[in-house]
Amino acid sequence: MGIKIIEFPVLETERLRLRKVTEQDAPYLMEYLSDDEVMKHYGLEPFESIEEAISEIQWYDSLLEEQTGIRWGISLKDDEQIIGSVGFHRYVHQHHRVEIGFELSKAYWGKGIAGEALSAILTYGFETFPIQRIEALIEPENLASQKLVEKHGFIREGLLRKYEYTRGKYDDLYMYSLLKDDVGGN
Ligand SMILES: CC(C)(COP(=O)(O)OP(=O)(O)OC[C@H]1O[C@@H](n2cnc3c(N)ncnc32)[C@H](O)[C@@H]1OP(=O)(O)O)[C@@H](O)C(=O)NCCC(=O)NCCS
Structure with missing residues (x-):
């Protein structure tokens, strides 16, 4: 069983x-x-071709198909342009947990946009999916992301040493979590 989305x-x-x-x-x-x-902190080289953007979108689609998550494109209300994305992935049904991810075009940083988007999906996620725990894995140098999740109540639980091997090096990652219990859910 997974995260089943009938209508996006x-x-x-x-x-x-x-x-x-x-x-x-x-x-x-x-x-x-x-x-x-x-x-820089995404775990992939900067994209060089439109095909890479298309496969990223196919990955978003696969989350829905495999019922392991959902990724939203972020746009300003009066505009079609996608300026970033936010969502859930790596849903583990047995343990009622899922991970979040997000990124935003640089021109829009520092305006509280990621915070506004995150707040909406956290509420949606806890209301809609059978989850207790939402995780965020963040590199120690990625201060903006740490500040962002901490502002939304995530707790830093520890450092996962050399947890990922990306772009030719091992990365340590902080494990953050937000529980449904933390936000007053049952
Ligand atoms: C992380 C990211 C989405 C934040 O987007 P954003 O819209 O600028 O975030 P917000 O404006 O909601 O800011 C959240 C908090 O982080 C703080 N912040 C933003 N950039 C910061 C920085 N470089 N250093 C320290 N704090 C920072 C903000 O001041 C804000 O706190 P405040 O409200 O107390 O001032 C954006 O920086 C980004 O896309 N980074 C690259 C992709 C990435 O790292 N994704 C996550 C991988 S784990």
């Missing part, structure tokens, strides 16, 4: 629309996934 849920916040990403959006994704600063 469009989420709206004060400034944002979180919607399904389609292959037509690939040029928008390319704009920020080709940016070394955005990709």
Whole structure:
């Protein structure tokens, strides 16, 4: 059993629309996934071709198909352009846990946009999925992401040493979590 989505849920916040990403959006994704600063902590080299953006979108689709997560594209409410993404992946049914991921085009950093999007999906996730625990794995140098999740109540549990091997090196990752119990759920 997995996270079964019958109709893709469009989420709206004060400034944002979180919607399904389609292959037509690939040029928008390319704009920020080709940016070394955005990709520094993502575990992938900056994208060089539109095909890589298309396979990223296929990965979003596979999350839905395999019922292991969901990824939303972030756009401003009055615009079609995708400026980032946010979502859940690596759902483990047996243990009622899932992981979050997010990234935003550099031009939009520092405006509280990621926070607004994260808040919407955390509420949606706890209300909709049978989960107790949401995890975030973040590199120690990635201060913006740490600040972001801490502001949303995530607790840093420890450092996973040389947990991932990406871009030719081993990375330590902080394990953060937010429990349904932390936010007052049953
Ligand atoms: C992480 C990221 C999505 C944050 O987006 P954002 O919209 O700028 O975040 P917010 O504006 O909601 O900021 C969240 C908090 O982090 C703080 N922050 C932002 N950038 C920071 C930085 N470089 N250093 C320290 N704190 C930072 C903000 O000040 C804010 O806290 P405040 O409200 O107390 O001021 C964005 O920096 C990004 O896309 N980074 C690259 C991709 C990435 O690392 N993804 C996660 C992989 S685990």
